[in-house]
Amino acid sequence: MLIKENWQFILDRFMITDPQYSFEYASLLSEPEMFFMEDNENAAFLIFTYDKGSNSFETPYGYGSFWSRTTDEIFINEFFASFHAEMSKRGCVAGLIRFNPFIQAPKTEIFNTEFVRDTVYIDLEEEYSKKFSKRTKGDIKRASSHGLDLKESSDERDFISFFELYSSLMDDKNASEELMFKKDYFLCMSKLKNAFVMLAQNAKESVGGALFIFGENVSYYHLSAVIDKKKHPGLSTLLLHSGIEAIHRRGGKRMMLGGGMTSAKDDPLLFFKEGFSKLKLPFYIGKMVVDENEYRKLTREHDEKHAHSGKLFLRYKYK
Secondary structure, three states, X not given: OEEOOOOHHHHHHOOOOOHHHOHHHHOOOOOEEEEEEEXXXXXXXXXXXXXXXXXXXXXXXXXXOEEEOOOOHHHHHHHHHHHHHHHHHOOOOEEEEEOOOOOOOOOOOOOEEEEEEEEEEEEOOOOHHHHOOHHHHHHHHHHHOOOOEEEEEOOHHHHHHHHHHHHHHHHHHOOOHHHOOOHHHHHHHOOOOOEEEEEEEOOOOEEEEEEEEOOOOEEEEEEEEEOOOOOOOOHHXXXXXXXXXXXXXXOOOEEEEEEOOOOOOOOHHHXXXXXXXXXXXXXXXXXXXXXXXXXXXXXXXXXHHOOOOOOOOOHHHOO
16 A cells, blocks of 8 residues: 555654654655555555655655564565565666664565664663763863853754854765755754754854664754864763753653664764764665666666766666
């Protein structure tokens, strides 16, 4: 069954409170759909967006994609075989699935599953702050002496302030297209009932910020930006710590910090997050090829034109 309108009734029925599975979150970048299947006690769904221009599908940015109440391999295979058939009817070439680290990535022959990186999360029902590393505690103390004001806000204007910070930083880093979010993304994010920004401000302007999404069972550290880390050492750490405290005050149970930029064990971003927790979960993606011949043709043509570009699975989408 395909659901193209708000699927909150599905989430309520199965008591799913993870905010990244919501229709509102999935709608941030495109028009989402949910493919839902149920058989007796088994049920599963996949949230995705379909791009008619490239005839490809992709699950939303983040981890709100696949959910299942069973690990039964027969049902899981039937589910993805049915989804594959639906994509084939549309003339789909291929698609990318980002699996939620808190849900076991399924085993199926319908697509290839690939490990991407480890992710870090915090158990907020434990005495989590006692497990911060000495480095992290030192950075929090150091940044607290900068004389900056920290502001927790769900106001649209503060989301735009964060957008300006984030965009400036991504431009300086020449970041990949996947990380270049437009202003409308943050305007829509400000309308999510559980999203908020933490801004660090001096007398004139915001010099850093972080964006969080609260959920009763799982909350998320979504994006972060600090303009001048040399001038404000430890500020990224202080912003994340402040967000963690805000989530804890709201009654959050777990908080996903995400992983590094690479799969390397010594990735700097992963190292930063490990200062808050040693709890980890693997992050997997699923690469589904629906039309093998067309996929090979499109990727070959792309690679001939862009010999030095990366080898993203859906790279033919990007001209």
